[in-house]
Amino acid sequence: xxxxxxxxxxxxxxxxxxxxxxxxxxxxxxxxxxxxxxxxxxxxxxxxxxxxxx
Amino acid sequence: xxxxxxxxxxxxxxxxxxxxxxxxxxxxxxxxxxxxxxxxxxxxxxxxxxxxxxxxxxxxxxxxxxxxxxxxxxxxxxxxxxxxxxxxxxxxxxxxxxxxxxxxxxxxxxxxxxxxxxxxxxxxxxxxxxxxxxxxxxxxxxxxxxxxxxxxxxxxxxxxxxxxxxxxxxxxxxxxxxxxxxxxxxxxxxxxxxxxxxxxxxxxxxxxxxxxxxxxxxxxxxxxxxxxxxxxxxxxxxxxxxxxxxxxxxxxxxxxxxxxxxxxxxxxxxxxxxxxxxxxxxxxxxxxxxxxxxxxxxxxxxxxxxxxxxxxxxxxxxxxxxxxxxxxxxxxxxxxxxxxxxxxxxxxxxxxxxxxxxxxxxxxxxxxxxxxxxxxxxxxxxxxxxxxxxxxxxxxxxxxxxxxxxxxxxxxxxxxxxxxxxxxxxxxxxxxxxxxxxxxxxxxxxxxxxxxxxxxxxxxxxxxxxxxxxxxxxxxxxxxxxxxxxxxxxxxxxxxxxxxxxxxxxx
Numbered sequence: 195x196x197x198x199x200x201x202x203x204x205x206x207x208x209x210x211x212x213x214x215x216x217x218x219x220x221x222x223x224x225x226x227x228x229x230x231x232x233x234x235x236x237x238x239x240x241x242x243x244x245x246x247x248x
Numbered sequence: 249x250x251x252x253x254x255x256x257x258x259x260x261x262x263x264x265x266x267x268x269x270x271x272x273x274x275x276x277x278x279x280x281x282x283x284x285x286x287x288x289x290x291x292x293x294x295x296x297x298x299x300x301x302x303x304x305x306x307x308x309x310x311x312x313x314x315x316x317x318x319x320x321x322x323x324x325x326x327x328x329x330x331x332x333x334x335x336x337x338x339x340x341x342x343x344x345x346x347x348x349x350x351x352x353x354x355x356x357x358x359x360x361x362x363x364x365x366x367x368x369x370x371x372x373x374x375x376x377x378x379x380x381x382x383x384x385x386x387x388x389x390x391x392x393x394x395x396x397x398x399x400x401x402x403x404x405x406x407x408x409x410x411x412x413x414x415x416x417x418x419x420x421x422x423x424x425x426x427x428x429x430x431x432x433x434x435x436x437x438x439x440x441x442x443x444x445x446x447x448x449x450x451x452x453x454x455x456x457x458x459x460x461x462x463x464x465x466x467x468x469x470x471x472x473x474x475x476x477x478x479x480x481x482x483x484x485x486x487x488x489x490x491x492x493x494x495x496x497x498x499x500x501x502x503x504x505x506x507x508x509x510x511x512x513x514x515x516x517x518x519x520x521x522x523x524x525x526x527x528x529x530x531x532x533x534x535x536x537x538x539x540x541x542x543x544x545x546x547x548x549x550x551x552x553x554x555x556x557x558x559x560x561x562x563x564x565x566x567x568x569x570x571x572x573x574x575x576x577x578x579x580x581x582x583x584x585x586x587x588x589x590x591x592x593x594x595x596x597x598x599x600x601x602x603x604x605x606x607x608x609x610x611x612x613x614x615x616x617x618x619x620x621x622x623x624x625x626x627x628x629x630x631x632x633x634x635x636x637x638x639x640x641x642x643x644x645x646x647x648x649x650x651x652x653x654x655x656x657x658x659x660x661x662x663x664x665x666x667x668x669x670x671x672x673x674x675x676x677x678x679x680x681x682x683x684x685x686x687x688x689x690x691x692x693x694x695x696x697x698x699x700x701x702x703x704x705x706x707x708x709x710x711x712x713x714x715x716x717x718x719x720x721x722x723x724x725x726x727x728x729x730x731x732x733x734x735x736x737x738x739x740x741x742x743x744x745x746x747x748x749x750x751x752x753x754x755x
Contacts, residue, residue: 215459223477235527243523
């Protein structure tokens with residue numbers, strides 16, 4: 195129940211958050227998501243590099 | 249204006265000189281096609297980015313940004329991701345096989361994977377040549393528009409001038425010339441787009457002002473959703489399901505196997521640095537794509553603030569020419585000594601794709617078909633035919649771009665979907681599924697190609713198409729996913745019935 199309440203609060207917080215005059219979800223896909231994907235690609239690359247034989 | 253012409257002339261001369269220097273290193277057909285598999289990390293990275301970033305990127309992405317705002321930002325993730333996918337899923341394996349088995353093209357790989365199948369090689373080469381030719385027409389149309397908007401020159405003059413220069417250095421220096429020029433062009437586009445974006449956004453008052461202005465716009469297409477990451481469920485182009493089928497599937501997977509992009513991986517020099525490519529390619533192309541989109545978004549805000557006015561569309565009556573937003577914005581907001589570099593930035597973007605398409609077409613005709621299918625063994629003859637085919641396709645596609653038939657616009661619109669449904673299932677299965685058969689791959693490619701053409705007719709705008717919008721759960725979807733599903737199903741069913749694999753060592 196407490197988890198549900200905190201998630202709801204997070205959702206409300208996200209809805210109210212405006213960064214650079216952008217809604218939070220837009221700010222997330224414009225600025226945060228590309229960073230997450232780049233970090234993920236870096237992790238995959240490092241993992242493949244460890245396994246890989248050239 | 250005279251300075252702009254001088255800069256343009258210097259740029260074109262520099263490209264020709266690079267082609268001439270590269271030509272001194274071309275001794276064999278392998279040098280011409282794949283630079284003997286000897287491209288270094290950064291040259292290869294910018295070749296990949298240059299092959300991807302075209303006139304569509306510089307003008308079309310900005311135009312889409314103007315029209316839809318942030319609701320199509322997924323494009324800025326999907327397109328860069330295609331390069332990372334191309335290297336991760338296909339490049340690492342193909343590059344290894346290329347260095348071990350002297351494989352120069354994707355057609356080489358497919359043929360050797362299935363007992364030297366010439367039928368598969370021929371079908372893939374023909375489809376690749378067709379897609380490259382269609383894409384080339386689109387690039388020349390973009391070049392003509394750039395010259396007309398930025399320098400006020402005749403549409404056809406721009407096409408002829410860039411045709412001569414690209415033909416000169418591609419014919420002289422093959423892939424080596426293409427990669428060296430792409431390296432220079434890539435740096436120009438990267439720095440040019442990023443710097444002009446920062447300057448133009450600052451001129452308006454910063455990103456916060458741009459976004460606040462977008463919120464105030466009450467009229468025009470997609471206005472309530474310019475600062476949202478998607479639109480309503482049933483709205484064409486910005487519906488979540490449409491965005492998933494377009495930018496989640498068709499764009500990243502279709503571009504990952506585009507003939508002018510995937511064939512580059514055979515030319516990369518093998519070293520441990522190859523593993524750094526996916527994040528590097530993603531970041532470089534993300535900078536380019538996001539710059540172009542923010543330019544378009546800033547243009548929409550600038551228009552609302554009365555700072556710019558877009559010209560009328562040259563073909564569609566009553567519409568604004570949204571693809572002109574980048575040159576119009578730069579002309580109005582940037583100082584003249586910076587905006588005169590605009591033509592070079594956009595031209596570099598277009599030429600870096602055009603040259604790779606020309607070369608891929610030439611290789612398909614001379615190496616894949618003439619040398620490997622028809623068994624012409626003389627390197628001299630292959631070399632000559634390769635150059636003749638490059639010049640011929642350049643001339644024909646440039647002519648079609650000058651007088652574009654309606655059918656051409658339809659084919660350009662279809663090209664990405666064809667790549668997605670024709671090569672992605674076939675190539676993925678060939679590399680990762682040992683039980684897949686030659687007939688399964690061939691039938692999958694033909695099924696993907698033909699089903700996408702049929703769907704293109706059903707979904708295309710009248711008079712060439714029927715104008716039907718495909719929907720799923722009342723939401724519009726991007727039609728090539730159906731062709732992709734048909735192609736994948738065909739591949740699996742035929743393979744299961746055949747139960748005969750090829751050279752498992754190449755899997």
